[in-house]
Amino acid sequence: MEIVLDRNPFPPQVSDLLKELCRIGFFPHGLLIGSWPMLIYTLHFTLPYGFATNDVDFAVHGAMKIPSASVREEIPELLERLGYEPITDYDTGIETFVQGTFEVEFIGHRRGGGSKPAAVVHPWKVSAQLLPFIDLLFIRPCTAKIEDFLITIPSPETFFLHKLLVARRRSGSDKEWKRAKDLQQCRALSEVVREEEIRRILGEYRMSKGVKKDVVDSCADIGFTPPVWPQR
Numbered sequence: 497m498e499i500v501l502d503r504n505p506f507p508p509q510v511s512d513l514l515k516e517l518c519r520i521g522f523f524p525h526g527l528l529i530g531s532w533p534m535l536i537y538t539l540h541f542t543l544p545y546g547f548a549t550n551d552v553d554f555a556v557h558g559a560m561k562i563p564s565a566s567v568r569e570e571i572p573e574l575l576e577r578l579g580y581e582p583i584t585d586y587d588t589g590i591e592t593f594v595q596g597t598f599e600v601e602f603i604g605h606r607r608g609g610g611s612k613p614a615a616v617v618h619p620w621k622v623s624a625q626l627l628p629f630i631d632l633l634f635i636r637p638c639t640a641k642i643e644d645f646l647i648t649i650p651s652p653e654t655f656f657l658h659k660l661l662v663a664r665r666r667s668g669s670d671k672e673w674k675r676a677k678d679l680q681q682c683r684a685l686s687e688v689v690r691e692e693e694i695r696r697i698l699g700e701y702r703m704s705k706g707v708k709k710d711v712v713d714s715c716a717d718i719g720f721t722p723p724v725w726p727q728r
Contacts, residue, residue, distance in 0.1 A: 497638040497651055499540045504642050506535070509598055510552060512578060515645045517554075520568040522620070523648040527555040527637055529603065529630075533649040534681055536640050537688070541652075545684040550597045556604050556617050556624050557634045571622040575600065584623070589614040591623040605630035629707075632658050635697055653693045656685045657711065661703075664710035683718040691723075699726040 504511055510532070517523065530553035538545045572582055572591075580593035580600060590613060593600040604615055606626035614623050633650040640647050650658065663678035703711070708725065715722040 497636070498641065499536060499638060500641045501536065501539060503539075505539055506532075506642070509578075509595060511642075513552065513575075513600070514642070514647050516574050516578065517571075518645040518647060520571075520574060520620075522554075522571075523646065525556060526602075526648070527557075527633055528647055528649050529553045529555045529633060531677070531681070533655055534684070536649060537652055537655075537685065541688045543684045543687065545681065550599060552598055552600045554600070554602050555630050555633055556602055556620075557631060567619045571602070571617075571620040573621075588625075589616075589623050590625045601625060603627055603630055629658055629661060632697075632701055635700065636693075651693070652685050653689050653697055656682055656689045657694065657697060659685075660714040661707055661710045663714045663717075679714060679717050682714065682720070686718060686720045694723050695726060698723055 506514065514528065517526070530551055531547065531549040532552060534543075534545055535547050537543060538547060572593075575593045576582065578595070580595045580598075583592045583594055584590070585592075590601070602617065602622050602624040604617065604624035604626050606612070606628050608628070612626055614625050616623050633654050635654050636651050637648050637654075638651045640649055649655075659678045659682050663675045663682070666672075666674045666678070668674075703725075712722040
């Protein structure tokens, strides 16, 4: 799926960052995730959704396979050149890059049973926080053309399914606020997601009984008919 936007919806700081990541070849191996894809979906599908966030999150998957010689610039170097200050949590190894009110983080997939909080993506020399279900977002991602550059975001369907399941797994003092935002995004996307694509994804992506229950319960929260998992 390709989306062509007739205008750039991003604030200048975020737009400059996306352009630079496109330039160094990040997006064949990474995605813009978090809430920012909603900005693109909202414009493309004309969705009733009010957008607001300062967290800029990127997912990386399979980046370890990139030959080091093909890397044009390491990500910390790029971010510092754009004015972002690196902050490292030395207990976990997680890196955050801050410019004004914007915070940039990179996130990788944590396999079931894994306990490491972070891993270094060696080609780009950036530390990625490891979280479950990130690999789901890489199933048939969507390309968005903005002015003269391209970025990659999850398809509306994988974004929708991912938010349905993580909404039930939020933790921390702001978990209720985050859960409400997840479900608000799902409610907006429920009008445009393709049921046949959701069935296809569910046939490809293994989920435990507990994860399936999370998806079903979140569907009930937004008044959406729960998907039926194909027989294996």
